[in-house]
Amino acid sequence: MKLHAYGRSSASFRVRIALNLKGLSYETVSHDLTRDEQRDSHYLSVNPQGLLPALEDDGAVLTQSLAIIEYIDAKKPEPPLLPREQLARARVRALAQLIAADTHPLVTKRVAQRLRDDCGQDEQAVQRWRLHWLHVSFRAFETHLATSAEDGRFCHGGSPTIADIALVPQAVVAEQLGISLNAYPLISRIVEGCLQLPAFQDAHPDNLGRGEA
């Protein structure tokens, strides 16, 4: 398997965690987002959307991190990244999508660029925009956790699921932007617990080897 990724892309971070949890080995092709390498014609021929990550496997190119992770989960079922029961599956998918659909797309580099270039926003306004959406989502995520009996050491029970896989990279980005997770005690506890696991640690942008970052 070949993973097209970038160290600091939080959607790439998600897929690395999933691959690590499954113990699957893969080759990384790094595309530097800060140099817009994901817009290079060679990569556009792999993924016409020019977004990261993409996973090459079995002659196919898979895109969209959550779709890739569900594929990985089906390819190697142990340990499972979703609970078995259908309402529980819906709950962890919803938590993952709260991050992947309602949060992350609003705080990406391409959105910040558009705010600067077309909407005339300065760095302070772009930062305010990012913090606004991160806080809106973390409040919702925290309330989801607080109003359910299902969270344990992780978002759902005693082992990591796609909900944790989506949450941790977004929490790491939020902290880098200056957000303290202290206001979100359940999120904070779960993120801390996850980052004690090698699968999460090894996927963290700060811990990547040369060529992967």
Place this chain on the structure above:
Amino acid sequence: MKLHAYGRSSASFRVRIALNLKGLSYETVSHDLTRDEQRDSHYLSVNPQGLLPALEDDGAVLTQSLAIIEYIDAKKPEPPLLPREQLARARVRALAQLIAADTHPLVTKRVAQRLRDDCGQDEQAVQRWRLHWLHVSFRAFETHLATSAEDGRFCHGGSPTIADIALVPQAVVAEQLGISLNAYPLISRIVEGCLQLPAFQDAHPDNLGRGEA
């Protein structure tokens, strides 16, 4: 089943299509987004994120349209809304997420409000923002379709999947905003084909009965 929805919410439109394709009956509780009814305290106690749709079933509240649709698909497997083969499942999930994660969240009412209220953007700029992201995504979606041998009458083969369920509501919104789908011949053909089916027609905001809209 009780669907909390709003006629013109395109994520609600997705869930209505899925329920109709499965032939499942449901009660609609309408929350008027134009009056911010989704922020009412009663609804916030159902869905703390204050977003639509949410589905009540079996004593649980499900959120996030794609998670809800996968739940519906598992609850009533026929007709299937995802292909059986894993690479194919990853493809239709990725197409659905291209809309649900990379497109729709950028063109919602709450984002438009933020652009106006905090970024000082006028209606013309908000409209330009919406058209920009819709065109970026439709170009990518069209290229995905054009570079795959998998599309047929629908995004994937001969029956509707979650990819079509995500695409059609976004295409309807785009046309309402003045985008012509002529520039996207594959999308245009698929949307037209879907809208000939009663499941899609009956879910269309223009065709809802009183109390559902």
